[in-house]
Amino acid sequence: MSDFTPLTRRQIAWRAAQDVADGAYVNLGIGIPTLVADYVPQGREIVFHSENGILGVGPAPAPGEEDPDLINAGKALVTLLPGGAYFTHSDAFLMIRGGHLDLALLGGFEVSETGDLANWTTDDPNMSPGVGGAMDLASGARSVRVLMQHTTAKGGPRLRRYCRYPLTAPRAVSRVYTDLAVVDIGPAGFIVQEIVAGLDLAGLQARTEAELTAAPELGVLSAPDLG
Amino acid sequence: MIDKQVASLAEAVAGIRDGATILCGGFGAVGSPDALFEALLAQGARDLIAVSNNAGSGRRGLAALIAARRVRRVICSYPRTTDPVVFEEEYRAGRIELELVPQGTLSERMRCAAAGLGGFWSPVGVGTRLAEGKELRTIDGKEYVLEMPLKGDVAFIRADKADRWGNLTYRKSARNFNPVMAMAADLTVVQLREVVPLGELDPEVVATPGIFVDRMVVAGDLT
Numbered sequence: 001m002s003d004f005t006p007l008t009r010r011q012i013a014w015r016a017a018q019d020v021a022d023g024a025y026v027n028l029g030i031g032i033p034t035l036v037a038d039y040v041p042q043g044r045e046i047v048f049h050s051e052n053g054i055l056g057v058g059p060a061p062a063p064g065e066e067d068p069d070l071i072n073a074g075k076a077l078v079t080l081l082p083g084g085a086y087f088t089h090s091d092a093f094l095m096i097r098g099g100h101l102d103l104a105l106l107g108g109f110e111v112s113e114t115g116d117l118a119n120w121t122t123d124d125p126n127m128s129p130g131v132g133g134a135m136d137l138a139s140g141a142r143s144v145r146v147l148m149q150h151t152t153a154k155g156g157p158r159l160r161r162y163c164r165y166p167l168t169a170p171r172a173v174s175r176v177y178t179d180l181a182v183v184d185i186g187p188a189g190f191i192v193q194e195i196v197a198g199l200d201l202a203g204l205q206a207r208t209e210a211e212l213t214a215a216p217e218l219g220v221l222s223a224p225d226l227g
Numbered sequence: 228m229i230d231k232q233v234a235s236l237a238e239a240v241a242g243i244r245d246g247a248t249i250l251c252g253g254f255g256a257v258g259s260p261d262a263l264f265e266a267l268l269a270q271g272a273r274d275l276i277a278v279s280n281n282a283g284s285g286r287r288g289l290a291a292l293i294a295a296r297r298v299r300r301v302i303c304s305y306p307r308t309t310d311p312v313v314f315e316e317e318y319r320a321g322r323i324e325l326e327l328v329p330q331g332t333l334s335e336r337m338r339c340a341a342a343g344l345g346g347f348w349s350p351v352g353v354g355t356r357l358a359e360g361k362e363l364r365t366i367d368g369k370e371y372v373l374e375m376p377l378k379g380d381v382a383f384i385r386a387d388k389a390d391r392w393g394n395l396t397y398r399k400s401a402r403n404f405n406p407v408m409a410m411a412a413d414l415t416v417v418q419l420r421e422v423v424p425l426g427e428l429d430p431e432v433v434a435t436p437g438i439f440v441d442r443m444v445v446a447g448d449l450t
Contacts (some may be wrong), residue, residue, distance in 0.1 A: 052254040053400055054400055069399040069400060071255065071257050072400075073252070075256075075257075079322050086400060088334075088404075088406040088407055089280075089336040090331075090407045093330065093334060094335075097349070121294040128282075128308065128311075128314065128325060129306075129316045129320075130306055130327070131329055131357065133329070133330040133331060134329075135329060135346075135355060135357065136332070139350050140350070143387065166355065167356075168234075169355065170355075225379040
């Protein structure tokens with residue numbers, strides 16, 4: 001067994017943030033994607049969208065600066081950046097569905113080799129199901145990228161030929177960032193762009209159900225120590 | 228003279244019938260007209276259908292109505308929000324029905340009803356469980372599902388300021404579902420922070436014109 005170090009959740013978010021273009025309008029899903037806002041590279045102006053009706057979402061408020069009427073879609077208190085705007089919920093989703101949003105970075109349970117995404121329910125009988133804006137974002141944003149662990153807690157694959165869990169949207173995802181690799185979805189399936197040092201394609205394949213193809217210039221997935 | 232302000236919370240919810248469909252403003256607890264829910268609890272209407280993004284936080288507001296088993300069915304996108312204790316308990320016990328709707332489809336169905344339209348073709352949900360049994364159509368090579376309008380008998384709205392004509396403003400993200408719900412019900416009832424003299428609201432910042440508003444009452448946060 002080779003010796004390698006998976007990325008932390010923060011490092012996955014950092015890696016995804018490096019690919020967000022200057023000027024992009026972006027929605028961040030709950031979980032690892034929320035952390036992306038902390039790692040936007042200097043010099044890039046990125047406008048974060050929130051489903052409840054905000055463009056220009058800023059960081060969490062400083063103590064004493066909280067406004068109970070200003071939350072994001074995850075119900076966390078946030079701030080509004082200069083240039084930000086409030087609007088009604090139906091317009092927030094018009095932006096999503098109408099293809100006005102450049103990018104949605106979402107969490108996932110499973111992604112298939114055709115880009116199908118499953119991220120809304122595991123059919124756990126112990127809790128009520130909830131879909132929120134997951135289907136709108138997955139089918140509407142111009143680009144959908146998923147941030148998740150490469151395998152389940154038990155080591156099972158999350159990059160699969162077909163999703164086992166109920167779909168959020170078919171043929172939606174173009175790229176997946178995991179703790180082990182950056183993987184694109186192309187017409188012929190999964191194409192590995194980067195793998196963490198110490199793990200080779202065969203090692204990654206052993207942790208993936210669907211067949212992987214290496215990109216012509218396979219890179220090393222690395223991120224700074226973020227504590 | 229037009230004056231939509233009523234004297235009390237009891238008057239604001241008077242006449243709401245058993246079985247009514249209530250559009251419930253708010254996103255989580257923000258922008259939720261909790262005082263109206265509690266007034267409806269005292270009024271006694273039951274067998275209600277609640278249309279809401281979430282299914283109530285803690286034990287106040289919509290959660291109080293659900294806890295008292297006045298709500299037969301919840302139509303929402305995400306029942307589990309901050310502290311969803313009441314809904315989860317009722318749902319697990321099989322005492323409440325849940326209709327799950329993608330979040331943007333929820334507001335667009337109401338906008339559709341408000342606009343007098345008979346439905347719309349949405350790409351959201353195609354190829355998933357939530358489109359099962361619904362009509363599909365391919366338009367310009369893309370698949371869509373038919374979504375039907377969703378109208379309320381009543382809308383419970385939370386706004387910031389209003390004048391006596393019922394022109395409304397909202398605060399920050401407390402706007403959320405309130406403007407679309409205010410347009411989509413036969414009876415729109417508003418919980419307000421403040422009423423200001425006619426002419427004092429900047430017409431450029433009115434987010435809900437008074438034509439959509441029937442009753443309003445000043446009430447603060449529940450304590």
